[in-house]
Amino acid sequence: MSKRINAIDLNVYYGDFLAVEGVNIDIEPRSVTAFIGPSGCGKTTFLRTLNRMHEVLPGARVEGQLLLDDDNIYDTAVDPVTVRSMVGMVFQRPNPFPTMSIRDNVLAGYKLNGTRLSRSQSDQVVEEALKGANLWNEVKDRLDKPGSGLSGGQQQRLCIARTIAVKPDVILMDEPCSALDPISTLAIEDLINELKDTYTVVIVTHNMQQAARVSEKTAFFNIAGTGKPGKLIEYDETTKIFSNPSKKDTENYVSGRFG
Amino acid sequence: MSTPTQETTTPPPPKAQNSLTQGTLPRWTWAAMLAGSVAVAAALAAALGAAFGAESFLMPLWVVLVPVIYLPAMLILQWVRINKRKAIDGFWKNLVYLAFLIALLPLVSVIWSVVSVGLPGLLAPGFLASDMSGITGRIDQETMETGGDVLGGIRHAIIGSLVITLAATVISVPIGLLTSIYLVEYSRGSWLSRAITFFVDVMTGIPSIVAGLFAAAATAWFISTASSLGLMAARPYTMGLTAAIALSVLMIPVVVRTTEEMLRVVPNELREASYALGVRKWRTILKVVIPTAISGIASGVTLSIARVIGETAPILVTAGFVVNANWNLVSGWMATLPVYIYRQFQNPIAPAATEPSEQRAWAAALVLIIIVMLLNLAARIIAQVFAPKKTGR
Ligand SMILES: Nc1ncnc2c1ncn2[C@@H]1O[C@H](COP(=O)(O)OP(=O)(O)OP(=O)(O)O)[C@@H](O)[C@H]1O
Numbered sequence: 001m002s003k004r005i006n007a008i009d010l011n012v013y014y015g016d017f018l019a020v021e022g023v024n025i026d027i028e029p030r031s032v033t034a035f036i037g038p039s040g041c042g043k044t045t046f047l048r049t050l051n052r053m054h055e056v057l058p059g060a061r062v063e064g065q066l067l068l069d070d071d072n073i074y075d076t077a078v079d080p081v082t083v084r085s086m087v088g089m090v091f092q093r094p095n096p097f098p099t100m101s102i103r104d105n106v107l108a109g110y111k112l113n114g115t116r117l118s119r120s121q122s123d124q125v126v127e128e129a130l131k132g133a134n135l136w137n138e139v140k141d142r143l144d145k146p147g148s149g150l151s152g153g154q155q156q157r158l159c160i161a162r163t164i165a166v167k168p169d170v171i172l173m174d175e176p177c178s179a180l181d182p183i184s185t186l187a188i189e190d191l192i193n194e195l196k197d198t199y200t201v202v203i204v205t206h207n208m209q210q211a212a213r214v215s216e217k218t219a220f221f222n223i224a225g226t227g228k229p230g231k232l233i234e235y236d237e238t239t240k241i242f243s244n245p246s247k248k249d250t251e252n253y254v255s256g257r258f259g
Numbered sequence: 260m261s262t263p264t265q266e267t268t269t270p271p272p273p274k275a276q277n278s279l280t281q282g283t284l285p286r287w288t289w290a291a292m293l294a295g296s297v298a299v300a301a302a303l304a305a306a307l308g309a310a311f312g313a314e315s316f317l318m319p320l321w322v323v324l325v326p327v328i329y330l331p332a333m334l335i336l337q338w339v340r341i342n343k344r345k346a347i348d349g350f351w352k353n354l355v356y357l358a359f360l361i362a363l364l365p366l367v368s369v370i371w372s373v374v375s376v377g378l379p380g381l382l383a384p385g386f387l388a389s390d391m392s393g394i395t396g397r398i399d400q401e402t403m404e405t406g407g408d409v410l411g412g413i414r415h416a417i418i419g420s421l422v423i424t425l426a427a428t429v430i431s432v433p434i435g436l437l438t439s440i441y442l443v444e445y446s447r448g449s450w451l452s453r454a455i456t457f458f459v460d461v462m463t464g465i466p467s468i469v470a471g472l473f474a475a476a477a478t479a480w481f482i483s484t485a486s487s488l489g490l491m492a493a494r495p496y497t498m499g500l501t502a503a504i505a506l507s508v509l510m511i512p513v514v515v516r517t518t519e520e521m522l523r524v525v526p527n528e529l530r531e532a533s534y535a536l537g538v539r540k541w542r543t544i545l546k547v548v549i550p551t552a553i554s555g556i557a558s559g560v561t562l563s564i565a566r567v568i569g570e571t572a573p574i575l576v577t578a579g580f581v582v583n584a585n586w587n588l589v590s591g592w593m594a595t596l597p598v599y600i601y602r603q604f605q606n607p608i609a610p611a612a613t614e615p616s617e618q619r620a621w622a623a624a625l626v627l628i629i630i631v632m633l634l635n636l637a638a639r640i641i642a643q644v645f646a647p648k649k650t651g652r
């Protein structure tokens with residue numbers, strides 16, 4: 001199920017602009033990894049290279065290698081769609097499909113791909129995914145109502161349910177809790193804790209406590225100044241990053257003296 | 260926590276004089292002022308008319324004087340009684356209402372005159388069910404003399420309009436939709452997309468008669484080439500299909516432009532959400548982008564139909580004009596409502612007795628307006644039905 005991620009000398013460009021430079025990182029399967037760093041340092045950009053979502057933007061490209069269990073996903077013969085069906089993603093802003101009901105939103109990965117499920121199968125997928133995302137109790141009586149009629153936090157959990165419904169190997173989350181109340185945040189953190197038993201989870205967060213609570217390893221990204229590329233400064237056990245980092249920048253950032 | 264502290268803090272009763280209020284006017288002020296202005300304007304119009312020796316009461320002068328009196332009167336009253344800001348706000352609001360009424364005037368008067376003049380013809384027995392075959396000048400002459408019902412109808416023209424417009428829609432919508440999908444989803448600002456956008460803009464401005472001539476020439480060339488190659492027998496280019504091609508030339512740019520607008524407002528996040536689930540691009544477009552935009556696309560298409568169904572010139576040069584119904588798009592001439600109206604006015608059946616022809620023309624115009632209104636209504640309903648459900652538990 002879960003896969004190892006290995007980036008080797010990865011450079012990420014928006015047109016001519018080098019946004020992230022020279023990332024080397026090795027992410028264990030069945031673990032939670034947190035990306036932290038100041039705004040604009042390229043966390044989202046790097047995260048989006050992990051499932052080839054980066055190249056969807058015009059002019060965006062990637063140099064280097066990214067191995068998913070030893071297979072380079074940037075090999076010219078690799079179909080990005082295959083990569084994306086293995087690496088799911090939850091976006092910074094909740095984006096349920098407005099034309100679909102809650103139920104259809106959860107089943108979107110199947111329905112949009114034209115995969116046929118029997119009624120009982122799809123019922124099971126919906127219930128499992130919504131329970132997994134801690135949303136089942138709130139929506140079980142209104143599954144046929146539009147997904148955009150939910151609150152922001154509920155929508156975000158719906159998006160998580162949609163992602164885990166297709167059972168990917170890796171789940172990427174870009175600040176999934178930035179729009180949520182403390183209770184929903186806790187619910188999602190619990191969820192992440194459960195997800196790591198089956199999936200490789202990578203989460204971007206601005207909340208250090210959250211990074212400390214959910215992740216085993218933490219990657220700190222930083223940027224030297226505007227217009228300069230973002231870089232991976234330090235990547236280590238979360239406890240080490242927060243208690244005894246080896247780089248000065250990291251220490252400044254996690255202790256709140258910077259950014 | 261639940262100690263009864265609330266009891267002790269009852270809110271103070273409201274003050275008799277609220278220090279936040281300003282001067283106000285009763286709600287009915289505007290109605291009273293309007294009635295007053297109408298009366299004053301009437302008196303003024305009568306006085307002016309008498310002073311300049313007009314025969315009768317000057318109705319237009321009266322209508323013009325009402326706002327001329329009402330607007331400044333309201334301004335002054337509000338300025339004095341409330342404050343300057345309210346007064347100026349009210350003044351501009353009234354100006355906007357006035358502009359709205361003026362803008363509505365032509366529309367209302369067109370509808371009024373078409374309905375009042377066209378209704379008797381529409382109610383004539385058999386008007387919708389019969390065509391013009393066998394209606395000669397003698398028959399119209401007799402109708403005039405005996406005062407009987409006007410004979411003849413527009414069945415053939417309705418059939419022609421519907422068949423030709425439907426064919427034009429069938430041609431234009433796929434082409435327009437695919438073009439705009441290419442422009443929005445695939446082109447990424449290439450030179451080809453800029454060229455397409457440019458030519459679509461140029462096409463929007465093509466005079467409709469030019470579209471008709473183009474369709475006629477293109478079809479004639481196609482038929483002559485095909486028959487010289489022995490692929491088909493030579494035949495006249497004048498047929499319903501040629502007219503449909505002419506109308507498509509007018510419709511395609513409208514469809515491209517409205518659909519493009521609609522596809523562009525679909526948030527990128529939805530596309531990315533779909534890609535992130537491992538959905539292919541064409542499926543994303545088909546199942547996410549188009550359903551999200553479908554209400555706008557559908558109403559855009561309906562409005563483009565409404566725009567071409569009233570075309571006269573391109574039909575005249577491509578489908579000609581007949582007096583009986585013809586369902587066949589690829590052979591024989593066809594009549595449409597606008598051409599029918601034009602012919603009835605321009606070449607009355609009985610040159611000496613034009614009234615029956617005029618009555619038929621007005622009635623046909625009424626039918627055309629009704630069809631266009633129904634199309635607009637359909638566009639609204641379609642937009643309502645397909646619109647993404649924003650709320651609702
Ligand atoms: N679509 C884009 N086109 C061009 N440049 C971009 C684009 N998106 C981001 N960038 C640039 O890339 C750099 C990294 O941005 P990114 O969104 O990855 O930052 P981030 O670390 O996720 O920040 P935040 O914490 O605020 O979300 C920034 O300098 C940003 O301006």
Ligand SMILES: [Mg+2]
Pocket residue numbers: 043044045092174
């Ligand atoms: Mg970001």
